[in-house]
Amino acid sequence: MCGNIGVMSTVGIVLISHSRALAEGAAELASQMGVGEVTVRPAGGDGEGGLGTSIDLVEQAVRDADGGAGVVLIADLGSSVLTARTYLEELEDARAGRPGEPETDIVLADAPFVEGSVAAASAAAGGADVTAVARAAHEAYAFRKT
Amino acid sequence: MDTRRWIERFAELVAADADRLTRLDAAIGDGDHGTNLNRGLKAATEALEPGLPPGKVLMTAGRALVSKTGGASGPLYGGALRRAGKALGDGADVDAAALGAALHAALDAVQELGKAVEGDKTMVDALAPAVAAYEAAAGDGVAAAAQAALDAAEKGAEGTVPLQARKGRASYLGPRSVGHLDPGAASTVLLFRALAEAAADG
Structure with missing residues (x-):
């Protein structure tokens, strides 16, 4: 499930929100920063049209966003964060069951949702690795508005 | 102790109380706790195929909760049950000590995931004293220990009323979260009521 050998892929970004509209809107904004270069996938709502979070949507979005360079997750409130943490725990368990296979880095950024998403996409478009993309998202906490 | 009976009874109690849980959540959260957990x-109960061993029952129910609940209670209760199920292992019988270890594992899972401690006005305020009470009474057998856990959970849940929330959606309300029963603590009481009933059945 990795990208083509010889082609530089960028870090993918998955935006997890309680609201599908919010995840999609933030993905739209963030994608502007890295048009054609960064894959930003929304995972918002409960998967049935309501507010909430779905671990199945998160799983699918990560699969879509991972071009071989890894994925940074950015979550908004409460259950989004808990679902992201649970997803990563499950991933770790699953990977422990198939040692030796090449795996990409998938991390949850500690970041503000909208500003962090834009900063992450911008860093990913510049070729940053997973750690640097997550750091860029985190540093968005420092953007002052007054 | 029949873990299937525990989960099925928990589902029945939450279904009967879903409106109350949602009302409690509407006061200090996003008003979906009863609906989501139900x-x-x-x-979870639909996922329980016949013939599963007790540990597998909890793991299966936990997986379904994580995947289908939609709110924060999914990963929290789901993670708790999965960890409890893992602690039980493959054994066919659950004695008082094994259940105590499983309950402790459940508490650890909730605290690791949600990072809440006692006094934050969360489900931990009911869960932590319930697990402690169970462990203290485990020598008296499953039924007595489960009853002690229920009593402690009820007391812990009531104790959330004067607290100010420091975790979860209610924490955005600051001092306005004071004076309300925490919905997660309220549903945790149901988890232990179901356990006490299942344990009393044998």
Whole structure:
């Protein structure tokens, strides 16, 4: 499930929100920063049209966003964060069951949702690795508005 | 102790109390706790195929809760049940000590995931004293220990009323979260009521 050998892929970004509209809107904004270069996938709502979070949507979005360079997750409130943490725990368990296979880095950024998403996409478009993309998202906490 | 009976009874109690849980959540949260947990537990009971060993029952129910609940209670209760199920292992019987270890594992899972401690006005305020009370009474057998856990959970839940929330959606309300019963603590009481009833059945 990795990208083509010889082609530089960028870090993918998955935006997890309680609201599908919010995840999609933030993905739209963030994608502007890295048009054609960064894959930003929304995972918002409960998967049935309501507010909430779905671990199945998160799983699918990560699969879509991972071009071989890894994925940074950015979550908004409460259950989004808990679902992201649970997803990563499950991933770790699953990977422990198939040692030796090449795996990409998938991390949850500690970041503000909208500003962090834009900063992450911008860093990913510049070729940053997973750690640097997550750091860029985190540093968005420092953007002052007054 | 029949873990299937525990989960099925928990689902029944939450279904009967879903409106109350949602009302409690509407006061200090996003008003979906009863609806979400009811949906998750319905999926959990449907996922329980016949003949599963006790540990596997909890793991299966936990997986369904994580996947189908929709709110924060999914990963929290789901993670708790999965960890409890893992602690039980493959054994066919659950004695008082094994259940105590499983309950402790459940508490650890909730605290690791949600990072809440006692006094934050969360489900931990009911869960932590319930697990402690169970462990203290485990020598008296499953039924007595489960009853002690229920009593402690009820007391812990009532104790959330004067607290100010420091975790979860209610924390955005600051001092306005004071004076309300925490919905997660309220549903945790149901988890232990179901346990006490299942344990009393044998």
